[in-house]
Amino acid sequence: MSLSNRQAAGFRMVTDPAKATPAALRIDGVLLQFFLEPAIGAVTFTPEADIELTLVASSQSGLYAERRFYLKAGRSRWPAPRTTFV
DSSP, X not given: OOHHHHHHTTOOOOOOGGGOOTTOOEEEEEEEEEEEEEEEOSSEEEEEEEEEEEEEEXXXXXXXXXXXXXXXXXXXXXXXXXXXXX
């Protein structure tokens, strides 16, 4: 989501922590795993990704929330030449 879209949705972005109010929400993210592998078919393959990340939302007023997300993603099938995975 672009900065202009966030502002249009009513969010105000603060890049200097000294200018943040106590109610300002800070979101930090950590990518813990990004594993990419091909799911091989007879004549095609599908790139699949296993993704794990943690997001932490906090504020100076005491809010603290941590969530871990696991995602499995794949693209549409692509043709696989015979020598691709030999």
